Amino acid sequence: MALPHIFEASWPDPTKLGVDSKSAAILLNEARETFAGHLGVRSDEISFLGEPNLGFHLALNGLLAPSLRMVYSNIDRMEIFAIAQSHPNLKLATSASGEIDFKECANSDVVSLQLCNRETGIIQVGRPENCAELFVDATASGTRIGLPENWSAALWDSTSWAGPSGLGILAISKKAKWKNPLPHLDGRVNPGPTSLPLIVASALAIDSWVADEKNLAAKITAINTEIRTYITTKIPDSDLAPGGADHLLSASFLYINAEQLVTILADKGFAVDSGSACSAANMEPSHVLAALGTLTQGNIRLTIHHGTTFEEVKAFLEVLEQTVSELRA
Amino acid sequence: MEVLDCLGKRCPLPVIELAKVLKPKPVNSQIRLLSDDPASAPDLIAWARMTGNKVTELGESTFEVTKLTD
Numbered sequence: 001m002a003l004p005h006i007f008e009a010s011w012p013d014p015t016k017l018g019v020d021s022k023s024a025a026i027l028l029n030e031a032r033e034t035f036a037g038h039l040g041v042r043s044d045e046i047s048f049l050g051e052p053n054l055g056f057h058l059a060l061n062g063l064l065a066p067s068l069r070m071v072y073s074n075i076d077r078m079e080i081f082a083i084a085q086s087h088p089n090l091k092l093a094t095s096a097s098g099e100i101d102f103k104e105c106a107n108s109d110v111v112s113l114q115l116c117n118r119e120t121g122i123i124q125v126g127r128p129e130n131c132a133e134l135f136v137d138a139t140a141s142g143t144r145i146g147l148p149e150n151w152s153a154a155l156w157d158s159t160s161w162a163g164p165s166g167l168g169i170l171a172i173s174k175k176a177k178w179k180n181p182l183p184h185l186d187g188r189v190n191p192g193p194t195s196l197p198l199i200v201a202s203a204l205a206i207d208s209w210v211a212d213e214k215n216l217a218a219k220i221t222a223i224n225t226e227i228r229t230y231i232t233t234k235i236p237d238s239d240l241a242p243g244g245a246d247h248l249l250s251a252s253f254l255y256i257n258a259e260q261l262v263t264i265l266a267d268k269g270f271a272v273d274s275g276s277a278c279s280a281a282n283m284e285p286s287h288v289l290a291a292l293g294t295l296t297q298g299n300i301r302l303t304i305h306h307g308t309t310f311e312e313v314k315a316f317l318e319v320l321e322q323t324v325s326e327l328r329a
Numbered sequence: 330m331e332v333l334d335c336l337g338k339r340c341p342l343p344v345i346e347l348a349k350v351l352k353p354k355p356v357n358s359q360i361r362l363l364s365d366d367p368a369s370a371p372d373l374i375a376w377a378r379m380t381g382n383k384v385t386e387l388g389e390s391t392f393e394v395t396k397l398t399d
Contacts, residue, residue: 239375252375254344254348254376254379254380255341255344255345255348256341257340276340276368277339277340277366277368278339278340278341283339284367285367285371290371293371293374293375294375295371295372296372296375297341297344297368298341
């Protein structure tokens with residue numbers, strides 16, 4: 001998709017008549033086709049959401065007919081846990097390496113499958129063969145992992161291809177028995193309208209992301225290996241969470257207050273996130289780390305971006321090693 | 330058995346204090362640790378795995394710790 005004229009013009013409403021509105025509608029359709037192509041779904045199965053996390057509710061509550069049970073896992077997102085509260089449910093426990101065994105699933109189950117865990121990068125290889133409907137949480141995997149053939153609904157987050165935040169893409173398969181859980185009078189999935197500028201910007205981002213992805217995959221894998229090796233060999237009492245997707249990595253350090261560590265790293269120019277209790281609003285440790293048996297204190301979560309360089313990573317690791325050592329002294 | 334009271338102390342203080350108290354003690358020493366921080370249960374189990382010691386959760390914010398390595 002080429003950078004469209006509309007970025008310089010005003011942003012007309014694509015649902016109105018008028019010449020400008022028609023060109024906006026064409027642009028919206030182009031964006032829809034762009035996403036459909038990269039995500040492996042039909043363009044008429046796609047809805048745009050201004051609040052990506054609303055997609056969990058729309059997808060799952062739309063699939064969960066009253067007679068069906070919801071099956072999910074203990075490393076799923078908190079939004080999934082919240083939805084499960086209102087349904088008969090089964091919570092599956094992950095193995096220490098992050099694998100989930102779906103063999104208990106029955107044909108009266110709606111299964112929630114997380115392709116990639118956004119905290120650790122764990123890629124779920126298990127697939128439920130036997131289920132009524134399959135919801136796929138693709139919010140962290142983005143374009144990296146394709147949908148299983150028996151998908152019913154799937155949710156993506158625009159930030160996973162370095163697009164703008166505040167945009168979710170929800171696909172509902174034409175084969176799924178999905179019923180809109182929101183009050184509605186027509187066939188729209190969400191009331192909308194969703195921001196056209198965000199949709200267009202995200203469509204441009206996904207195009208460039210996919211074009212870069214193949215070229216940069218080897219570099220990102222090498223950076224991930226470099227970080228893991230460095231932490232394991234040079235920083236004592238460290239604990240790496242199991243991983244999978246090379247752009248994500250989660251590591252914990254014994255005897256370290258994560259809030260102090262993240263603050264010092266930020267002062268030195270490195271933005272990292274944390275799953276430790278002291279850095280969470282609710283003072284609870286990450287349920288993902290706890291489920292995996294990974295140390296939750298002194299935790300940092302890293303995202304390796306397309307633009308991340310070896311030089312930056314080398315500088316970061318030296319600062320990390322020094323800071324952990326100073327905080328322990 | 331010696332009791333280390335860390336009630337009300339937030340992560341990572343209970344684990345730091347435990348390691349400090351355990352350091353001069355001989356192998357096979359036991360300590361009862363009291364901690365009500367939500368991170369303590371997962372972190373004491375992870376600490377035991379990483380350092381080669383033993384932790385048993387007795388419930389009601391109580392953990393029995395056995396030093397197995399120096």
